[in-house]
Amino acid sequence: MNEVEVFVGNNTIIDPEVYGLWLRGYSANEAASILQKQESLQAFHATLDDLLSDVQDHFRLFSGLEAMLKSPPRLQNQQIYQIDHDTQTMLIEKYYSFDASVIREVLGKKLSSRSRKDLDDISEQTGVPLRSCRRQFDNVKRVFKTVEEMKGYLVENICTHFRLSENLARDYAAVVFIANNRFETGKKKLSYLVFRDFALCALQMITNWSYSSVECKNHEDMDVDLDRDFLLLLRELKVLVEKEYLEEHRSLVLKASLKFSDRVHMHLDNNFRTFSKTIINIANGLNHSRESRDIFIDLYEKLIEPSLQFQWSRADLQNVLTAYKETALQMDLFTRISPHLQTVWERYMGTLVVCVLQMYPVS
């Protein structure tokens, strides 16, 4: 019988629970029936309609706030809604929080309106309501568009422009980084990896490979891109697979691998050449955007898959990679001939080890 029934307070008070349901993408009716199970209406002689009306008030408020949530600094300046600071922070943080499963699917997709249309698949797959998927997708896209062209530190930029907590900003930084470099994450072989795996890898790459890394001398370009000087230097690592150095390196690694199990030692003995070539090729490939996109695939197919075939444990792989990395530094090549490669090697291998280990399936 009611055409309209609204309730507006001078102080905008947010019910976090209702906000959560709204973010989840429920309709007001759905949210009301969920809340009904949790709250006793009896004490207020209230009906389901009353609850629905309350939920609707909140939902209308949220959709009014949504425009401002899209540019959080505006929410903090605005005078239309009188909201205390803590609540503002909560509103923003929750609005930008996401389901890892959804973002995992969004990763690597082009943030275009076409992929937005595919969200119903993701919704079906993850069980997250479509509306929530859309919000998460839009958030990622918005953050991406905003910081894509910005100079300075990625995480910092996200923090200032979206007023997010640092942890959340890091996650977005990872997503933006992966999206910007268009790293392939959607291949079937990679489907066992969760968002957190990629986020960790991406953050490693941001810290060590991008323009914001400590070693980077030239901060002209954007944080979201890989450090071009570094990439050029990576090419020089090719020398490691030249015959003389390869042999030297091999013997050093094999010597170190004596500590490992015989099985691992034997595998290394037989395959060192392929192993080393793979790693150097991946480094080299980072110079070419087409190949760099496949970095996760490459890491998986060329390093992780063989290791799995050898039935190496994660520890085995860690030992091998560490030995590979450390022994190289002992070589003349690094100590005397071209010492500038030391840092490059460290930057490259350090990140690679962490990434590979993160990606290594826990069986």
Place this chain on the structure above:
Amino acid sequence: MPGRLKVRLLAARDLPVMDRASDLTDAFVEVRFAGEMFKTEVCKKSLNPQWNSEWFKFEVDDEVLQDEPLDIRVLDYDTYSAHDAIGKVYIDLNPLLTRDLPYVISGWFPIYDTMHGIRGELNVQVKVELFSDFNKFRQSSCGIQFFCTASVPSGYRLQGVQGFVEELVVNDDPEYQWIDKIRTPRASNEARQRLFSKLTGGLQRKVGVKVLEMGGNAVLGYTQNFDLEGESGIVVRAIGTAVTIGRLPAIPPSPLGQSPLKDPGFVFGSFEDKGHLGGAIVGHDRGHHEGQGHRQSQELEHEVYDPDAIFSSSSPLPEDSVSSGSPPLPSNRHSVSPVRTTGAVATNRDRRLSDSDVGSPPGGNSLAGSRSSGINMSSAPRAVLSRATINQQNIALLEYPFFTMRSFPPGFIVSLGSMVSARSVKLLDKIHNPGEWRVHIENVFYQIHFSESALRNQRQRDMWWGEIRTEIRSHARSMNCHAVLGYIEQTTICGDIIILSASGTAARISFDLEQGSQGTQLLQPTVLAPGPTVSGDQQHSSEREKDKEKRLTVDIGLANQLAQIRLAGNIEGPEELADNCALCHIPYRTSTLPFPVNLSPCAFCKKKKVPDILFTTIDPPKEIPILSHGSLIQARVIRSKSKGKGSETAAREVSDSLPFLEYELHSQLLNKLKMRGLNALFGLKIQICLGETMIAALATGTGVFLGAMPQPPVPKLSTQVQVATAEETRDLAELQARITDVVQQHRDRLNTEIAEETGLDHSPHGAHTDDSDEEQSDLEVSFLGKDTFILEVDDPKDEIISLILKDCRPPAGFEVCNTQFPPGVSTDRLLGHAQMFTQMAEVRYLPQINTKVEFADIFDMLLRRMCFKLRRLAPCCLTDLNFTMEIPDEDEVQVAVTGCCLSLGESQSQNATLLSVPSASSSARQSPRPTGQQDEMMFNMEVDTDSKEPSTAGPQAGQAQPPSFTLGASPVATNPKPHVGVELTPLPTVIGGKIIKYLGNYNFFLIRESTSVKECGGLGGFMQSFIGEVMAIVRGHVAALGGNALVGYQMNHCVLFSSLHKNQAQCLINVCGDAVQISYDNEPVCVELPTVPDTS
């Protein structure tokens, strides 16, 4: 006193995107005032433009400064086509014109567009320099302070009362001009808003001039109303009470260290807060002009202060009133009075009083023009009184002894009569001379043009209101009362029929406080700590002794003083209680009752007579002995009305049905009150609303139990028809049982409340509670006895009965009332101001189809949802609920409610006393009827817990209840956060803070229209965002004045027109209040005045 207005535009932020191509805006600003216009440069391609303009200067008369708002428009520059409007900011300059205030407004104002709502904010600085140029004949009234607050503002004291002021202006409504057909909705809305704003300013100035003439320096309880009469134009009416107020002198903070809110009703309570402000402000705000007037008036008072005069007109004791009840009046005024005063006397109580008008023979006074014979509300009487502060004697000489305040200083009210009201039905004439319309060109200084018809209309309206006021006055006189308190005027319009209503509370008042010993008396209450009551008491009585020779009212005055002391000291002593009943005593003589009323001896003093029921429109005076908590009581009545008749016939029909409507309303109120065992209604507000097909009436009040008056008897059913079948008999018995049950629950709760209120005392006052105990224990017997009130039913399934039975209590943790402060809840339980809310509902209702119960359901629904939506703030109390109803369409009823949610804590002082006794006594009281309790439980669980709640809430709840509430997400209730932003409150102050400074009153009339309702979330979304925007605009303006709260917030007008099939809606909202600066207890006082670097 000409002045120079200087305006500077600094920047804007969050502007909307006006250029789709670039996603940016090329903004510039036009500033208009009094026909002059300045522009800023265009700030290209920015949504956050910075102009940092020079100071634009306007040199104008102060009269213009008062009338006109500063008109600022933000536009988007367009090289080829017309510039696009982004939005506007109107700034009322009046707050800058009052002395001793900062002469600067500076801040971020929301940019408002009537079609799009708020679109960004504009940073403006405004300064006014007034040149002292004393001109006797000036028409301006700078320096007069206006307060929407309906009581003496905190920090001030009342030095004199000049009396009622009113003014009205009539103007054409731009919405109904022919040009409206060819201009955009935006242009039309803006023309209207600008006009409203200008009329508001002009009206306020005119009222101010009257106040100056009368020698006052302020207006309290100032309200403006807009009557949108459609074709016949707009009428803006203002009423208020002209007074002389002065700052309270600064004294060192009292040992109690209480903020005014701890005892908010005490207008004087707050002066102690002024301690840190220093005494420099005392009497400072009165200009030389007013100062003279005041001195003169005081002399006058002394002259007339002879005992005889007081004897004849001011004695509050009815028995003593040997002289005529109505003091002599200039005879000419009697002769012009269009009202049959005698008719009123015969009718039944307040609502029937109004019948003297509407019930009179058709063709009499109900149709327009028929009585227009030369009544001129001349200024003659005013001239006589000018510059004279009214005192005890000449109150009777006032043309209209009306007071628009709702609460009064202690001792001001001597005795309360009853609510008085008057209504009249008039026809608006539609005659317009089309030749008179002028083409109104946008972007040109808007001229208010008084067409001849407008002037005629104005005279006519003045006359109509004159009639109504005269009637009110005569009603009051018939009760031997010389004053009307809590006076309001309302209208409802439908088509060309208008119903004018006025209501108030007849009372006898005393001005003692303002004269003679004012200083000490006023200061007394707050100096008193709970301990030294006796000394204060003695001081008072000795002081009073001196006055005794010349004043006959002394005993009552003394009683009031005692009452005051008792309340101030928060001591619940039986002796004081017994003395504190004078307010309830009837002011009229027992021999000539103004209406049928049952009198009984006062329960306290056993000497004077008291009525069985008291209805008033004011807030309960502090000194009145309230034993129960307040409880919201509402009567809702609807009657269908045939449509499509000729104007005159329709008007007659309306006028004929009004008495029935009022009768029904009254009996509903009475029955609901009695069901709850209460005997007095405060803050009663009745609104009649006229629609095409129905007339609705809504009465809202707060019921309490006054100890001095008898408790209402238990209701008993009676049928006039012979009960035919056994089935009917059974039904009847069942109904009776249900009623008994409900009554029992109410009485149980009431008794707990009474026990709580009276505290430890058993004996002298215990006699009273014993009575009610008896009454309960043999409830069955009492049905047969004389102590019954009879509910008449023709049919056991009668709607009326179900309406009464459905009337439910608010849920646990809630107190609901419409008085400013919850009666019966000790002020130290009020923790803080949690929320101010506006609720609005539109309901489809057809009187032919829907039942009366369904109409009542609308309001029950609103109340229920209100509590439900505020559930996280419980325990709390909802105060100052103000309902306004509109019937904009044939089948639509709209109700808007504003209110204030105060968080409640446990009473500290009472807990201690309650712990031992009342728990015992209440259990003792319940023990004789254990079976009854169980029965109830089976009957209705909810109500049972409800009725038990107060008893448990006493001692144990301290541990038991709060956890369940603090679990709620919002910590606001239990732990008030540091205050950010601007509070809005309908109350005269903000609980938890003290008012440092009044910065001026604001009145906003905003229009919002949309042609894309669906896209903005339907009507609900549209309304919700508009209400939010109105509050945001108010906050923006308050903040720019350097304030952090708006008190006395009122929404006078809220109406929504919609046609969903056109996806269109329009809404009009009018709000007002007083901007203030508040300092909160727990925070350091930071007086941050807007400062402007003077670059000029």
